[in-house]
Amino acid sequence: MSRIFVGLFTVLCWMMSIGVQAQKPLRLKPVNQFHLSIPEPSDLCLTPDGAHFYVVSDNGLLFETDLNGAITRQSTFSAYDLEGCYADADNVYVVDERTRKVHLLDHKNLQKHHTYEVPYMASRNRGYESLCFNPAKSSFLLISEKDPSTIFECDASWRVQNETDFKGLSDISAATYYDGKLYLLSDEAHQLWEVDATTYSPTRKFELGIINPEGVAFDKSGNLYVISDDRAILYHFGPLPSPTNP
């Protein structure tokens, strides 16, 4: 009988260690870094012209910066805890994690003109942590951080059309779409996962090696940028290695 329990224990340990052996992430190194004068920056996205970033903060503020992180504009609009942002030709979209509200702002004056409420009954800091648009599904994505990390697909009126629990990462702190793929960032694992934009199954994993990564974006040349919340630093990683020639 005791041998059975020893065997069970061994199998248990082996199963828990499987996660480590599978698909080791590729380590990326930043080529440059820029200190931000923004308190607790929590996400960034590229402006439609590709010349600037929008950056949101845990303090509910929205900034526009150049690609080196220098502030060029600040919105007078303020919310409570902005955790995700996305911009298209029409609007800047920001999500407030505390109130579960998506605010739409005008590019010209950065003033809010619409608000949508997307209820989610979790604790204050377990709300929507990421926002982006997924062209593969013609949906806006809102993603809860953890416990569980759920990808909500929303229509243009921010009604939830579908939801998918994402397994594998301990948390999702930001998301962005680039070149046919969806990229999910994990604060706790310090990793960036490239996933299929339709099935959400992982295709590649990258180890970033920075503290508290909370925001991710690509510029028009394919350079990867990641924001560290705790350190208020914008890291520039350069383009991702080609899948066929890492």
Add this chain to the structure above:
Amino acid sequence: MATTSTLLARIAFCCIIHCCFFTRDLQAQISINAGRNNLEISGALYPIFNMRYVPGSASGPVYWPFTNNQNADLRNNRFEMRNIQLNLEGRYANDWEYQLQINFAKIASPDGGPDIENPPLMESSISYVGSRHIKVKAGFQKIPYSRSSLTSYTQMPYIRRAEMVRGEVFSRRDVGVVLYNSYWNQRINLFAGMFTGQGEAALTGVNDRSGNFELVARAEVAYPSRYRNREIDDNISPVPMVVLGVNGRTNTRGNSFASDSLNYGLKNLNGTRNMWGFDISAQYMGWSAQFEYHLMNMRPTVMADYGQGLQAYTDNFNAGGFITQLNYNCQPLRSVFSIRYDRFNSNDLVGARSGEPNYNFLSGTVTGKAYDSRSTQENITIAYNLKLNGWNSALRAQYSQPIKVDETLPGRAADPQLRLGWQYLFR
């Protein structure tokens, strides 16, 4: 009997395996928004089993300190609810925060009074955070002193804190006001507070006969980024992180010695107590370590409370010690391993200072001036934590082995103790 125990052990083992695979997504999380108000409801359940008696290591019954309660032999094994906790945290706009935290498990304790480490009321405070220059917190709250004391039990690998910081030597909570602020992206945190000085007993609403308040200050500096109050490197820090804290507190009380006699007689000293300490914590790649030091200088109004005849030698004495701890968070095994060593001297007049009177607390006599260490206690403790669903559902085990017991205090057991607990947080 042995067969029954073995069967129970195997059932428990099967339950653990079941928990590992089938309880990962159990959650209950609620927050409510109403206009500018946001209210979050969370809580915790934390049953523990305490195996106190290890055969062959105890010579006789051990009773509750300073009492002769024959019904409370401290060698007996027990089940206990460490926490049955309800937590309400509210925010109004970006300016106001409030918190009410109640632990229903501690409404009564074995000695009839409030549990010192875990009082029934854990927090009842209001904060104004609307100014970027200074923030204010008022109410019943944790005193900003000692990193170990300030760290939530959910963020430490042990079920029970080290003796010096668990609330018997100095108070961990009190009613008062704290001014605080953060600088340099929260790498620097400063706190200054004024409290009743009565500690957890302040909830009775009266001050002692001196009418004085306790003053407390703390400063923390972290690098390269802000450092949260955690003993475990949960996020497997990719770069080394460190935080240094320095704190002090001063208090002059008029309580009688008897009012504090259920612990070391240091917490609400009749006289002046000055205290300072420092702590350092570091983490990197799943490893984390803490070191904490405290020194208390006591000037009792009645030195004879601490021993007849002592006043002939001096008007003050010191107490203090240190805690050091090493932890490893093994993510693949979802496990945390930890080892801790703590040393505490409750009175250096009967302790390790050569040339001072050698006071015998039990007999109340000064016996000489030889070196001894009878008032020093040392413990070594190891802990293992299995995260079933992060810290929201975790099995914890702690085994503590006294290396040396404080011989001047009756009722201090020299036996090793095993504690097993299941922490379940709904948040």
